[in-house]
Amino acid sequence: MAETTHGIGGLKYDKSKRSWPNELNIFFALIIIVLIFEALGQLLPYMNGQSMLFDFNTRRDGTILNIARIKIIILQVSIIGIIALGVTQVIISGGIDLSSGPLVGATAMIVMSFAQTELVNGNPNPKAVFGEWAFDLPVIVPLIVGLMFGALIGGINGTLIALTRIPPFIATLGMFLICRGIAQWWTKGQPVSFPTESYAFIGKGMMPVVWFLMLAFVFHFVLKYTVYGKHTYAIGSNEDAARMSGINIKRHKILVYMIASMLAAFAAIVLSSKNLTAQSGMGPFYELYAIAMAVIGGVSLMGGRGSIIGTVLGAMVFGVIQSGFTYVKLDAFYQLMAMGVIIIAAVVLDQWRQQRAALRS
Amino acid sequence: MNKILLTASLAAFMATGAVAQQIGASIARFDDNGLTVMRNGMTDHMETLSGASLQMEDAQDDVARQLDQINNFIASGVDAIIVNAVDTNATEAMSQAAAAAGVPLVYVNRQPINMDTLPDGQAFVASNEIESGTLAAFRMCQDLRAQGKSGGAKAYMLMGQLSNQAAVQRSKDFHDVIGMDMCNFITLIDEQTANWSRDEAQDMMSNWISSGEEFDAVFGNNDEMAIGAIQAMKASGISMEDVVVGGVDATQDALVAMQAGDMDVTVFQDLAGQGAGSIDTAIKLANGEAVDKTVFIPFKLVTPENIDEFLN
Numbered sequence: 001m002a003e004t005t006h007g008i009g010g011l012k013y014d015k016s017k018r019s020w021p022n023e024l025n026i027f028f029a030l031i032i033i034v035l036i037f038e039a040l041g042q043l044l045p046y047m048n049g050q051s052m053l054f055d056f057n058t059r060r061d062g063t064i065l066n067i068a069r070i071k072i073i074i075l076q077v078s079i080i081g082i083i084a085l086g087v088t089q090v091i092i093s094g095g096i097d098l099s100s101g102p103l104v105g106a107t108a109m110i111v112m113s114f115a116q117t118e119l120v121n122g123n124p125n126p127k128a129v130f131g132e133w134a135f136d137l138p139v140i141v142p143l144i145v146g147l148m149f150g151a152l153i154g155g156i157n158g159t160l161i162a163l164t165r166i167p168p169f170i171a172t173l174g175m176f177l178i179c180r181g182i183a184q185w186w187t188k189g190q191p192v193s194f195p196t197e198s199y200a201f202i203g204k205g206m207m208p209v210v211w212f213l214m215l216a217f218v219f220h221f222v223l224k225y226t227v228y229g230k231h232t233y234a235i236g237s238n239e240d241a242a243r244m245s246g247i248n249i250k251r252h253k254i255l256v257y258m259i260a261s262m263l264a265a266f267a268a269i270v271l272s273s274k275n276l277t278a279q280s281g282m283g284p285f286y287e288l289y290a291i292a293m294a295v296i297g298g299v300s301l302m303g304g305r306g307s308i309i310g311t312v313l314g315a316m317v318f319g320v321i322q323s324g325f326t327y328v329k330l331d332a333f334y335q336l337m338a339m340g341v342i343i344i345a346a347v348v349l350d351q352w353r354q355q356r357a358a359l360r361s
Numbered sequence: 362m363n364k365i366l367l368t369a370s371l372a373a374f375m376a377t378g379a380v381a382q383q384i385g386a387s388i389a390r391f392d393d394n395g396l397t398v399m400r401n402g403m404t405d406h407m408e409t410l411s412g413a414s415l416q417m418e419d420a421q422d423d424v425a426r427q428l429d430q431i432n433n434f435i436a437s438g439v440d441a442i443i444v445n446a447v448d449t450n451a452t453e454a455m456s457q458a459a460a461a462a463g464v465p466l467v468y469v470n471r472q473p474i475n476m477d478t479l480p481d482g483q484a485f486v487a488s489n490e491i492e493s494g495t496l497a498a499f500r501m502c503q504d505l506r507a508q509g510k511s512g513g514a515k516a517y518m519l520m521g522q523l524s525n526q527a528a529v530q531r532s533k534d535f536h537d538v539i540g541m542d543m544c545n546f547i548t549l550i551d552e553q554t555a556n557w558s559r560d561e562a563q564d565m566m567s568n569w570i571s572s573g574e575e576f577d578a579v580f581g582n583n584d585e586m587a588i589g590a591i592q593a594m595k596a597s598g599i600s601m602e603d604v605v606v607g608g609v610d611a612t613q614d615a616l617v618a619m620q621a622g623d624m625d626v627t628v629f630q631d632l633a634g635q636g637a638g639s640i641d642t643a644i645k646l647a648n649g650e651a652v653d654k655t656v657f658i659p660f661k662l663v664t665p666e667n668i669d670e671f672l673n
Contacts, residue, residue, distance in 0.1 A: 055573065068597065069571035076564035121620050123672075126613045188392050193614050205596055275559045275589070277614060284556070326568040332523060332554040 022298040025353065026313040029346070030320060037324040044328060052327050069323060071206060077319040078212035079274070081312065082267040083290040084297075085212075085219050086260030088311045091294055092223070093256045094236040094303030095161065095168035100264040100290055102179035103153055104283030107268035109183050111146040112192040112278035115139070115199035127193045129186075139198040143269060150265025151258050153179065158254030176287070183280035193277040203274030211270055212315075215263065220308040232256060236303030293318055296346040317346070382413040382647050384640065385434030386443035387427050389471070391419040395632055396445060399470055402633025403443075406640050413644060424451045431455050434464070441465040441643035450474050456483055465646030469639035470632070476655075482646055485655050486639040490527055492660040493628045494534025494582070497607045500626045500662055501578055502544035504605045508577075511546050516578040517569055518552040519562050519586040528557075531582045531609060550574055555586045562589025570597045577604060584608035584615035584627055591623045611663045611671055619668050629661040629671060 037052045055066040083100045090097045116125055118135035125135070153175060160171040201207070223229035231252050234242040243249050267286075272278040297314025299306025321342060325335045388400055400417065407415045416439070420427035427447050434442050435458060442464055446452050452473035459466035460480040468485045476485060505514045518535055521528030532552065539547040551569065555562035562581065569576070570593065579594075581587030587608030594604060601623045608615055611629035618624040635658045645652050663671055 050572070066571060066573070068573070069568070072564065072567040072571050075567065079560075120617055126617075189394055191612075191614070194617070271560060275563065276592070277559060279559075279585075281558075282560070284558070322564075323568050323571070326551070326553060326565065327572065329551050332520065332552075 022350075022353075023307060023309045023313060025350075026297055026310055026317070029349075030313060030317050033317060033320055033324070037320070037327060040328050047328065050327075052324060069327070071209075073319040073323045074209050074212075074316065075206060076322055077293070077315040078208035079267050079271045080286050080289050080293065080318075081212045081315040082208075082215055082270065083264045083286055084293040084311050084315055085215055085308060086263035087287075087290045088294045088297075088299050088306055088308060089219070089223065089232055089256050090168075090260045091291070091299050091301060092236045092303060092306050093232045093253065094239060095253070095256070096172065096291070096301070097157065097257065097260050097264075098169065098172040098287050099153065099157060099175035099179055100260070100267075101283040101286035101288070102176050102183060103150065103261060103264045104268040104271060104286055105183035105280050106153075106179040106186070107146050107149055107265040108272040108278035108282045109186040109192055109280055110149055111142045111265075111269055112195060112272050113186070114145050115142040115195040115272075116192070117194055117196045120194045125194050127191065129192055136196055139196065139202070142199060143202075146265045146269045147262050150262040150268075153265075154258035154261025155254060157261065158257030161257065162250035162253040180280075183282075186280070189280055191277055191279040195273065195276060200273055200276055203270040203272070208270050208274060211266070213312075215266075216308055216312050223308055228252075228255070233304055236305075238304070289318070292343050296343065298350060317342075382441065382644050383416070383439045384413065384441050384443060384643050384647075385416045385418070385430075385437075385439040386445075386639075387418045387420050387430040387434075388445045389420055389427070389447045390422045395630075396470070399445070399632040399636040402636030403640055405633070406637035410640070410644070413640075415640070420445075420447050422447055424448045427451075428454055428458070431458055431466075435459065435462040439464065440647040441467065443467045443469055443639045443643050445469050446471045446473060456480055459483065465643060467639050467643045467646065470635050479654055483654075484642050484646065484652050486635055486642050486658065487655075488630050488635065488660050489657045490530045491534060493527075493609045493630065494531030495538060496660055496662045497531075497609055497626050497628045498535045498538035498580060499544070500664065501580060501605050501607045502538060502541075502547060504625055505547065505578060508605070510577055514547045514577040515550050515575065516547050516580060517550055517566070517576055517590075519565060519579065519581045519590060520552055520554045521557045521582040521586070523554050525557075528554075528582050535580050547578065550576060555581075555589065557583050557585055559585045559589035559592075562586035563593045566590040566593035567597070570594065570599070579604060579606050581606075581608040584610040584612045584624075587624060587627070588614055588618055591618060595623070611661075616663070616668060616672055619663070619665055620672075622665075625664070627663045629663050631658050631661055634658040 034053065041047045041050050041052055053066055053070060054064050087097055087100060113129035114134055114137055116128060116135055118125060157172055157175055160166060161168050223232065231247050234247060235249055235252060239249060271282060293314040294306065294311045295301065296317050297310035299310060321339065386403065388396055390396060403415065407413065418430045420430060424447050431442055431444065442459055444455055444466060446468060449471050452468065453475045456466060456475055456479060466483040470487050472485060472487060518532060520532050538544050539549065553565050555565050566589065579590045581590060587606050591601065591606055605625045607626035608624065609628045611627045615624055615627045638656055638658045642652055642656050
């Protein structure tokens with residue numbers, strides 16, 4: 001098909017050959033999935049013609065949207081979504097981060113120990129980790145402790161990967177185990193509960209969504225318009241080329257992993273606040289779900305390609321599917337299988353689209 | 362190790378005379394919360410008995426180490442052995458070793474794989490898992506009746522990991538209870554897994570609430586999920602007076618929720634009782650008394666009326 005331009009391309013601008021931005025495809029996929037669930041709601045006999053996103057029996061607040069369901073769709077993915085924002089950057093830079101799930105568990109345990117309240121229902125806190133001094137600390141203390149811990153773990157991840165040049169998969173897999181270990185060691189497996197009111201506010205109600213969208217906005221801007229962002233894409237696309245053009249690869253990689261782990265640590269803070277408890281097993285499979293969100297959102301595991309908007313949409317796909325399963329009362333046994341099929345299908349479709357786009361140009 | 366045991370048992374013999382019962386116990390791991398409660402139950406009970414002594418070993422979650430410990434107990438001539446199995450699939454060898462030496466063996470808390478072929482002089486002490494879900498579900502049924510909902514009530518159930526025996530059993534118990542004549546006014550709207558997790562339960566409950574369907578009860582396979590459901594309901598402005606919420610475990614968090622009037626029913630697994638029961642059973646076996654192959658320590662129902670017994 002290509003008759004004139006070869007090589008670097010793009011010199012001759014041809015509007016017909018410009019493809020849609022990838023994000024638009026994911027958005028359409030999202031709409032299609034919603035439509036499928038709406039159709040199931042009408043077709044399945046036991047659903048009594050219920051709608052997923054609309055509310056026709058106007059028992060509620062007069063709007064025709066089912067606000068409660070729309071809220072939960074996004075609320076249930078916001079916390080993993082925050083992790084996915086960091087994972088997106090790591091993957092774009094050509095790496096991978098498997099340690100984020102256990103890091104959530106470890107950070108939650110540590111942070112919650114600094115956020116405990118002294119009295120529960122007028123009785124002394126039955127789950128106290130430290131002594132008197134650690135009760136009712138201002139909320140900034142656990143926040144800083146958590147983010148510092150995230151930065152430390154991310155810094156170690158990044159340093160290992162940048163300096164020893166071991167594969168990111170291995171480095172972060174090791175950190176996966178270390179963090180799970182830390183989470184269990186911290187209180188020897190005991191859950192930590194009963195935080196102060198100001199700490200509980202961080203994850204109260206729709207606050208996780210607020211944090212997720214706010215951070216998404218910030219990192220969308222950072223990736224798109226700052227030197228940090230441009231270097232991240234450059235390293236992921238072609239590391240040698242990036243090095244030769246004068247980018248300090250090592251320093252930049254460490255920074256990317258630090259930011260990713262700090263985001264995971266922040267997710268842990270929101271999660272433990274939302275649940276008013278911290279447990280060493282918290283964040284099960286979060287690292288994989290975060291990667292899946294990014295990948296569904298069009299982030300390439302080969303590096304160099306993807307965006308925050310894509311990942312946010314990928315997270316939304318997750319949320320819609322999860323709520324959709326409950327809405328059509330799909331048995332729990334089938335949900336994991338269906339989820340697996342959808343993840344694979346999303347990536348296959350994306351690959352196929354990429355190949356076609358490559359052929360066209 | 363042998364030497365220490367030997368001197369310990371010698372010392373015990375000299376101190377208390379020949380009637381003293383020397384018991385050796387191998388615990389799967391010392392740093393497990395639940396097992397620690399059980400272990401303390403054993404030592405506390407031991408102090409009330411005169412003329413018996415207990416040697417406790419930590420198997421550190423290592424199957425091989427546990428078998429070595431049992432052989433060490435046998436070699437040092439204990440009168441009975443108590444095993445809290447690291448791996449319930451590996452109990453055959455332990456049973457054989459003890460039976461060959463003629464030493465009574467008591468399994469505690471974790472059911473051995475060779476339960477059906479347990480040799481004479483061996484027994485299993487635990488709580489009957491069937492009780493926990495049944496106790497909670499039946500009490501919820503009574504609560505709903507007391508609220509005048511016997512004309513029809515709707516319930517949701519949050520299940521634990523589907524691969525877990527306790528989750529499967531407790532879910533089945535709930536189904537069995539609402540299948541009874543007295544409780545068949547309860548209909549289950551939906552049941553989903555939340556993997557024992559408070560967070561997943563919170564999201565699942567919010568999803569259910571978003572369907573707008575009215576409901577009267579929520580049963581969690583464990584307390585964590587019941588608490589997650591409570592948090593979601595409170596966030597949606599549902600009055601906890603109107604919903605009966607039940608769980609299993611009687612964790613500190615659940616007791617606090619019950620004090621606050623949010624949680625209605627939970628069930629306490631008497632681990633300390635299991636520990637004490639294992640000692641009693643071991644002593645009986647050592648004295649040559651007949652003992653049931655399975656000794657059940659009952660679960661205890663916890664409600665706002667008797668919560669004070671469980672707060673410490």
